[in-house]
Amino acid sequence: MNPYPILRSTALAVTAALLATSAFAARALDEATIRIDGQARRYYHLHDIGDYASATPIVLLSGSGCKDFGSRVPFFFERYPAQADVYFLEKIGIQRGADGKACSDAYNEADTLEQRASDTLAFIEQEPRLKAMGARSLAILGFSEGGAVAPIVALRSPKIGWLATGGSGGLPQSQSFLIFAGRGVPPYASPFSREIFLNTFAAIKADPQSLGKSFFGHPYRYWSSHLFYDPLPTYAQLDIPIIAAMGEKDESEAIESGRALRDYFAGHPEKKFTFIEYPNASHTLQAPDKANLQDFVGGLAEWFRSGFKR
Template sequence: MSTSAHRFILACSLTTALAVSLPAAGAQRQETFQFNGWSLDRVTLPADAGPAVSYYLSKPKAKAPLVLFVQGSGCTPPFSGLGTQERSASILPWVPLAQSGRYAVMSVDKPYQPAQQDGQGGSANGCGDVFNKQFSYDAWLAALRAALRHALARPEIDATRVLVVGISEGGVMAAGLARAVPDVGAVALAGVSGTTQLFDAIAHIHQGGGSDEDKLRELASLDATVKDIQADPASGSKQAWGHPYRRWSSFLAQSPGDNLLQSKARVYIVSGMRDASVPILSTEVMYAQLRAQGRDVTIRRLPGANHDLVTEGGGAEQVMGEYGAIMRWFDAS
């Protein structure tokens, strides 16, 4: 999902930013950032076999459900400039939901982001070399799982009420996380591929203009690129469609629909019917899979809306309305 259109500026005054825990190197670190009427912790877990894991968690007014937002593709972090006057959040509903105090709201830094990175939204262009060489579905899932398990042990969290909200690429991760962590009881997906990202590309070609012969040429070119990726799946320097081969080889192997079928979560899906990034037909395949198996699944199709859930001339209020609907769905269970 486009981060440029959905960045939330933390206009509320930051009264103080203090380290609650400053342990020796290699141990857990926690920093608390106080805003007017609410606060959040940034928790950094020590590196084990892989990179350190950092996550953000708001403090609810009482023991509360956990709502984890998983951001879309690229390396734009959930928060920028914490502790400064230039602070902002890239996940639009995060701050308003945290301010309500009704939920413990969470997000996680992507792995291999040792320094602030803010590349082009939706792609790896502008991301650091280490990120591009190392980032993959498996590395991201491991970070999300470690952060979620750690957060669920905190006393302010009601571990029986867990919602994971996946945005665009984050929906692929939300489905995988629901499969990997049985505590995830609810998953909401916004603008998400339902089958595989390879199917998305194939569907785009079939839905496009041009003759059948033109489409055959495009499909052949697509297949050739996929073969190149599969021939060098660990490459972090070779790129296709704005991302390294390493990223593509790991994500192309994932089907959110299949992963959700292996989970216990109930599912909410919202997609723009004019989504130019993820064809809604891909999402419909996932919905059909889940519905045919008798799963608890809700789908909301937005006429005229794009990948960001916005219609022409619309804006952030539309996006916030859709996330409000997600929370009402979650609260109703």
């Protein structure tokens, strides 16, 4: 593996003005490529223009699907009040500008939980600035599917010192689907049902590598890696500060999943864990009267500084 990135652009014409309360004037989103397992991969670096050496580097993990995510990275950090130093590795097989309506064969082949975890670990060990960082010097932030990947990376990489997730909890995804079905939440209860889910789960287990059979927009190969993974044992092994946020009305991950994390860590007060449940908010932390996502990300800067409690 080549440890040196191939620069495509030193500074894309994507800059974001910071809030008036920020001490920094502008940010840039740089694009580069790096080779992981012999394959060129696109990644993005969001940073303050000028010196950002004192910033806490953040590795960002997006949710599911094959939509081009890289250009959207600045949006998440519009209210981040400190120096930004954010790294995002695009998934395999996603073309620049992709709308996510049709995923490539390369994407579907690589779209598994373990692949995302191993790719992220390789990225941390090869990207020059991240490679140079010491133990517990990086933060990892994962949303939705990325929130399931992030704890695995945090457990396997000694460089991760903080873990933050949004829209992700402590139960297997298969259990969340059954909770939704039991609560009567569409489409999990209509047109689907608990019986349909149980039959589909069995079919996925019987043909776990199938790319030709699909469910809820993903091949069985994807589901076999995600549906039955239990994240709680991974969380239980972590000894770093953790913050998890979910919306009370999350429509993709049952709020019971986040509460399972809350309840587990309530029994382990020696762990540095914070849970935020946004009232009436959705999977994206959006409430009818408030967009919480950017506030959550912005609050991470103080969380890094304040002894890990907000």
